[in-house]
Amino acid sequence: MEESDPRGPTRRRFLDYLLGTSVVATLSAILYPIFKFMVPPQVIEASTNSVSVGKNADIPANSGKIFKFGSKPGIIIRTQAGDLKAFSASCTHLDCIVQYSPEKKEIVCACHNGVYDLTGKNIGGPPPRPLEEYKVNVKGDDITVTRT
Amino acid sequence: MIGTRNERQSLQIVTLGRRLPASPAAFRRRAIVVLTVAALATLAYFVTFSRKTSAQETSSCVICHSKLEPRLSDPVKSFDGDIHKSKGLSCNDCHGGNPNKADKAEAKDPNWGYVAKPTAQQIPGFCGKCHSDANLMKRFNPSLRVDQVQEYATSIHGQKLQKGDQNVATCVSCHGVHGIKAPDDPQSTVYAANVAETCGKCHGDANRMAPYGIPHDQYDKYKSSVHANALYEKHDLSAPTCNDCHGNHGAAPPGLTSVANVCGQCHSRQAELFQKSPHKEPFDKMQRGECLRCHSNHDIKPPTDTMAGVGPGSVCVSCHNNDKGFAAAQNIGSDLGDVSAKIDEAKELLDRAEKAGMEVSHAKFDLRDASDGLTQARVLVHTASADEIHKALTPAMENATKNYAAGEYAFSELSFRRKGLAVSLVFILFLAGLVYLKIRQIESKPPSVES
Numbered sequence: 001m002e003e004s005d006p007r008g009p010t011r012r013r014f015l016d017y018l019l020g021t022s023v024v025a026t027l028s029a030i031l032y033p034i035f036k037f038m039v040p041p042q043v044i045e046a047s048t049n050s051v052s053v054g055k056n057a058d059i060p061a062n063s064g065k066i067f068k069f070g071s072k073p074g075i076i077i078r079t080q081a082g083d084l085k086a087f088s089a090s091c092t093h094l095d096c097i098v099q100y101s102p103e104k105k106e107i108v109c110a111c112h113n114g115v116y117d118l119t120g121k122n123i124g125g126p127p128p129r130p131l132e133e134y135k136v137n138v139k140g141d142d143i144t145v146t147r148t
Numbered sequence: 149m150i151g152t153r154n155e156r157q158s159l160q161i162v163t164l165g166r167r168l169p170a171s172p173a174a175f176r177r178r179a180i181v182v183l184t185v186a187a188l189a190t191l192a193y194f195v196t197f198s199r200k201t202s203a204q205e206t207s208s209c210v211i212c213h214s215k216l217e218p219r220l221s222d223p224v225k226s227f228d229g230d231i232h233k234s235k236g237l238s239c240n241d242c243h244g245g246n247p248n249k250a251d252k253a254e255a256k257d258p259n260w261g262y263v264a265k266p267t268a269q270q271i272p273g274f275c276g277k278c279h280s281d282a283n284l285m286k287r288f289n290p291s292l293r294v295d296q297v298q299e300y301a302t303s304i305h306g307q308k309l310q311k312g313d314q315n316v317a318t319c320v321s322c323h324g325v326h327g328i329k330a331p332d333d334p335q336s337t338v339y340a341a342n343v344a345e346t347c348g349k350c351h352g353d354a355n356r357m358a359p360y361g362i363p364h365d366q367y368d369k370y371k372s373s374v375h376a377n378a379l380y381e382k383h384d385l386s387a388p389t390c391n392d393c394h395g396n397h398g399a400a401p402p403g404l405t406s407v408a409n410v411c412g413q414c415h416s417r418q419a420e421l422f423q424k425s426p427h428k429e430p431f432d433k434m435q436r437g438e439c440l441r442c443h444s445n446h447d448i449k450p451p452t453d454t455m456a457g458v459g460p461g462s463v464c465v466s467c468h469n470n471d472k473g474f475a476a477a478q479n480i481g482s483d484l485g486d487v488s489a490k491i492d493e494a495k496e497l498l499d500r501a502e503k504a505g506m507e508v509s510h511a512k513f514d515l516r517d518a519s520d521g522l523t524q525a526r527v528l529v530h531t532a533s534a535d536e537i538h539k540a541l542t543p544a545m546e547n548a549t550k551n552y553a554a555g556e557y558a559f560s561e562l563s564f565r566r567k568g569l570a571v572s573l574v575f576i577l578f579l580a581g582l583v584y585l586k587i588r589q590i591e592s593k594p595p596s597v598e599s
């Protein structure tokens with residue numbers, strides 16, 4: 001009954017209502033991020049499109065270097081002729097990390113003797129597909145590899 | 149007659165307005181040369197470009213057979229999609245006869261090499277007439293092999309055919325008859341993904357195989373194999389099918405001593421290790437068939453670590469029982485199982501840490517080395533050396549342990565952060581409570597006299 005309300009007129013009750021809702025909103029603004037921190041959502045890994053793999057001097061002729069490309073390995077190779085080539089270093093057979101063989105001038109997988117040529121094409125052993133090729137950019141002395 | 153005024157005018161056109169010599173004899177000679185060249189060019193054009201029309205569309209074989217009952221007209225329809233037709237060949241190029249004669253007897257004149265339906269024994273020679281002729285085949289496909297008939301003679305099919313067995317496979321059994329496609333055409337019966345089904349048509353037929361006393365379940369078994377899974381599910385056309393192990397034209401079961409060489413075409417490292425292993429000699433002596441003794445042949449399943457141990461699923465215990473080999477198998481199985489379990493634990497922990505928002509990408513990347521080490525150790529099982537496998541697995545175990553610890557550290561860090569957050573939250577809520585009480589206290593005070 002409005003007559004018996006000790007808090008007085010309706011205007012004060014309206015202000016109390018506004019104050020109460022703002023307190024709830026403030027608490028929600030504090031608690032929601034805390035809740036999300038405690039239970040993070042399933043986030044799909046953001047794909048890395050470009051990575052710096054080092055300086056020119058890091059990769060001499062007829063050698064290869066494994067680098068981290070997101071969560072996957074990549075391999076950059078400088079051929080005997082001086083060309084730079086980059087591929088995914090995950091063998092297409094069972095996902096082992098491939099290596100460059102300076103003696104054979106091929107990319108080899110030690111797990112099951114898979115062999116790829118310097119275009120990434122599977123030429124021996126069990127690998128069913130070629131290696132994914134990446135684009136190599138050289139700016140000054142820095143080498144960057146980009147997903148094509 | 150050459151030399152009339154009109155003809156001279158037309159020759160002037162032909163010779164693009166060049167002035168003709170005044171002498172009538174010289175004029176005639178030149179006119180004859182020009183007309184001969186024109187006639188030869190026209191003939192060459194028709195021989196080259198209208199062969200299809202003359203050979204196929206005006207062939208009396210096609211004209212008559214198209215009007216006959218289905219049994220005799222079907223070959224004409226099927227031949228429309230045949231690779232030979234697309235290369236300009238027609239019925240008479242294989243069956244002989246004279247396609248220019250409308251009369252049946254004349255068209256099927258044996259003097260024109262007519263053969264209605266070759267017998268099974270005639271077929272290899274029938275196809276080989278062209279396919280064994282290197283000079284002829286070069287005109288159509290310079291890279292095509294020309295030794296198919298020669299190879300066929302070495303096959304079980306070819307050998308039985310030579311002995312008079314008319315039921316064995318010949319060229320047409322696998323390639324078809326009038327609708328033959330190139331092997332890289334997905335509709336071809338010998339396209340990689342269709343080979344097993346093609347072979348299975350005969351080799352899966354119990355009645356047909358009964359006289360030869362050979363099994364008829366190879367195709368069914370193959371369909372459940374790791375190779376079929378790669379071919380049909382993963383669409384890997386390089387995955388082996390029947391002809392990759394048995395050969396195609398020279399199809400035969402690989403001999404017991406050559407099984408490792410056959411499997412080693414793809415699994416070269418395993419074959420190399422097996423050749424040097426202590427198993428090689430006893431397997432050869434016992435005629436154990438090398439690879440297939442442990443992996444079977446048509447229904448090859450993906451290998452598991454339990455195959456190498458002494459528990460259920462072990463293949464070692466079929467020969468070893470309470471001997472040195474049994475102890476080695478026990479150690480190999482236990483080592484592989486331990487490292488595999490540790491890697492799985494580390495992976496699972498790092499995945500959970502990543503989902504909880506912790507940065508563990510370096511640990512996950514590093515853990516790949518442990519997986520590589522495990523894969524390489526699994527291949528080393530073909531050495532049958534427990535020491536060598538243990539040596540290869542040691543760094544993998546160390547790596548997995550290290551990265552498991554990285555996962556544990558990520559979780560302890562997460563726990564610390566959560567506790568810190570909880571303390572801060574309690575403090576904030578406590579302050580909020582105090583503020584609330586203060587407001588209540590202010591509101592409960594009676595209004596002052598001054599106000």
